[in-house]
Amino acid sequence: MLDTGAAAPITHRRVLAIAGPIVLSNATIPILGAVDTGVVGQLGEAAPIGAVGIGAIVISMLYWVYGFLRMGTTGLVAQARGAGDAAETGAILMRALMIGLAGGLLFVLAQVPLFWGAFHLSPASDEVEGLARTYLSIRIWGAPAAIAIYAITGWLIAMERTRAVLVLQVWMNGLNILLDLWFVLGLDLGVGGVATATIIAEWSGLALGLWLCRAAFRGDQWRDWARVFDRARIARMMSVNGDIMVRSILLQASFASFLFLGAGMGDVTLAANQVLVQFLEITAYALDGFAFSAEALVGGAMGGRDPARLRRASIVSSIWGMGLAVPLGLAFLLFGPWLIDVMAKAPEVQLEARQYLLWVAAAPLIGGPSWMLDGIFIGATRTRAMLHAMLASVAIYVVALALLGPAFGNHGLWAALMVLYVARAVTLGLRYPALERAAA
Numbered sequence: 001m002l003d004t005g006a007a008a009p010i011t012h013r014r015v016l017a018i019a020g021p022i023v024l025s026n027a028t029i030p031i032l033g034a035v036d037t038g039v040v041g042q043l044g045e046a047a048p049i050g051a052v053g054i055g056a057i058v059i060s061m062l063y064w065v066y067g068f069l070r071m072g073t074t075g076l077v078a079q080a081r082g083a084g085d086a087a088e089t090g091a092i093l094m095r096a097l098m099i100g101l102a103g104g105l106l107f108v109l110a111q112v113p114l115f116w117g118a119f120h121l122s123p124a125s126d127e128v129e130g131l132a133r134t135y136l137s138i139r140i141w142g143a144p145a146a147i148a149i150y151a152i153t154g155w156l157i158a159m160e161r162t163r164a165v166l167v168l169q170v171w172m173n174g175l176n177i178l179l180d181l182w183f184v185l186g187l188d189l190g191v192g193g194v195a196t197a198t199i200i201a202e203w204s205g206l207a208l209g210l211w212l213c214r215a216a217f218r219g220d221q222w223r224d225w226a227r228v229f230d231r232a233r234i235a236r237m238m239s240v241n242g243d244i245m246v247r248s249i250l251l252q253a254s255f256a257s258f259l260f261l262g263a264g265m266g267d268v269t270l271a272a273n274q275v276l277v278q279f280l281e282i283t284a285y286a287l288d289g290f291a292f293s294a295e296a297l298v299g300g301a302m303g304g305r306d307p308a309r310l311r312r313a314s315i316v317s318s319i320w321g322m323g324l325a326v327p328l329g330l331a332f333l334l335f336g337p338w339l340i341d342v343m344a345k346a347p348e349v350q351l352e353a354r355q356y357l358l359w360v361a362a363a364p365l366i367g368g369p370s371w372m373l374d375g376i377f378i379g380a381t382r383t384r385a386m387l388h389a390m391l392a393s394v395a396i397y398v399v400a401l402a403l404l405g406p407a408f409g410n411h412g413l414w415a416a417l418m419v420l421y422v423a424r425a426v427t428l429g430l431r432y433p434a435l436e437r438a439a440a
Helices: 012-041 046-066 068-082 086-109 111-121 126-158 162-186 190-212 231-263 267-303 307-343 347-354 357-379 383-408 410-429 432-439
Strands: none
Touching (some): 012 162, 046 111, 046 267, 086 111, 086 126, 086 231, 267 307, 267 357, 307 357, 307 432
């Protein structure tokens, strides 16, 4: 029998119990990105750093087309759990796993036109593009595992089993880091070694994740095919996931445009931005711990039709999320120069990155509200509202890019990125009252 204890009081302790393991597990992800950047940075050239950055952005953009599996699964399972429907929580996981494996296989089969399109849009130098193609041709074979893991992670978060998420991420990213060091620094495999380490970690992570979700496979609910393929439930899942997918594409395109426009300013600027993007990753993954707690708790409140619990979940999660933003920004100011020097050995990259450190130090406070509101709306599965808010935000971002980029160069790109964060927060915040009315 799956746990259906979503009705427990929403306390600060409960929020921390959900968020704590997520913050720790997410901390390993940007560490992995920093190690990926750092090991190729030891080669003393800008091109390998830029290649890993471009390659990682392209593969992330592709995978996050299916990012709805993590978010949609969390919201739907949390609501089913809040309504006391244990059988549906297992059925949702099965549907999501099937979608993830099929989606990953589709990317493997379509890799040639996908990569052609990506590099057609990116103005990277020939040297960077050649190395990035090597990276991507290896990484793509991990797509089925990587996308299916989104479904597993979403299910575990909704069930408030975030310690299991911590175990999964520590295993995957720890193994990836060890293999990075061995393949690149030990065996001198370069960019290809970074990619090979990642796909080994992804497939082993899928096996571990299925074992961690074994409670969903006890009994017969996971193979109740009439429920799994129920048209009404599939239609709702497709509606929720479709909105999130389009939203994710818009968001990933926005970040990709930031990196690609930076690449047009030269390999050194591209490498500097790639180093600083790791700071944004740290911010996102730290604050996501509390956004995920909002997803699980808001979803439970929506499933139980309790607007007071929804408000309580939103407020308590956001207090902790924004409380973490301040020390993050201060840490970037104090330790940023040292981290830049660790990740990039090329002096010109170090000097370039230092010029834009203030932007990443401000990012936690500027971007924090948008991350928390994302979690609240995902838990409520009000994905159409999220899509409309993202459409408006991207339009504002494009205008900011057009005005600030030509006028201020790379500083203008960073300023436009901050405008995107603010626009996301405002457009979602205006829609929050509708969530409480819907819960009632």
